[in-house]
Amino acid sequence: xxxxxxxxxxxxxxxxxxxxxxxxxxxxxxxxxxxxxxxxxxxxxxxxxxxxxxxxxxxxxxxxxxxxxxxxxxxxxxxxxxxxxxxxxxxxxxxxxxxxxxxxxxxxxxxxxxxxxxxxxxxxxxxxxxxxxxxxxxxxxxxxxxxxxxxxxxxxxxxxxxxxxxxxxxxxxxxxxxxxxxxxx
Numbered sequence: 001x002x003x004x005x006x007x008x009x010x011x012x013x014x015x016x017x018x019x020x021x022x023x024x025x026x027x028x029x030x031x032x033x034x035x036x037x038x039x040x041x042x043x044x045x046x047x048x049x050x051x052x053x054x055x056x057x058x059x060x061x062x063x064x065x066x067x068x069x070x071x072x073x074x075x076x077x078x079x080x081x082x083x084x085x086x087x088x089x090x091x092x093x094x095x096x097x098x099x100x101x102x103x104x105x106x107x108x109x110x111x112x113x114x115x116x117x118x119x120x121x122x123x124x125x126x127x128x129x130x131x132x133x134x135x136x137x138x139x140x141x142x143x144x145x146x147x148x149x150x151x152x153x154x155x156x157x158x159x160x161x162x163x164x165x166x167x168x169x170x171x172x173x174x175x176x177x178x179x180x181x182x183x184x185x
Contacts, residue, residue, distance in 0.1 A: 024066050024138050027145045036140035039147055044139035053135035057128050060135025064142055073131040080124040087117030157184040 036046075049060035058073030090113030159182040166175040 024064075024069065024141055027141045028137075031141045031144040033137045033140040033144075036144055038143075041150070042143040043146060044143050046136040046139040046143075049135040049139040050132050053131040054128075057131035060131070061138055064135065064138045066138055066142075069134070069138070073127065073134070077124060077127050077131065080120055080127055082120075084117055084120030084124055087113050087115070087120050089113070091117050158182070159184075 044064050049064055051060075052063055053060035053073070056074070057077040058070035058075075061067075061070030061073060063070075091110055092113070093108050093110050161180045161182065163178045163180040164175075165177075166173065168174070
């Protein structure tokens, strides 16, 4: 148990230490995840984040520096798993029956417990699928934000292009060729 707590605190510490100016809530208003084009240097792989949330709902969001969002998915998944377990425990009642040979105990289905268990199971499955889809969307949108930051913060662009010109000067035809240098800051 201590190892799990230490792992969770380390994970939380790493995710908080990597927080930068991005915020998915604001970024999703600007960027459409369907327009995402992967580029070299993207920090968040959407497939990896989806797999992370498949194994631990919310882990993909935490790895994308959306700690609060990831913890909400983890908490809701754990809560709904608890509801499922409680429903499973309630689904059978022990009934003691007496006959000519003595008494014996048998299990009888409790419809309320079965309904709670199935509802909890369906809700857990829905939240887990939602966590996977959300993790991939968060990764794509945050990558698009970072791509724009890289595009806007490039420092110097140098273009070297061939130059060819011909003109008439005092009745004589002159041609010139060379290189054109274009520097943009």
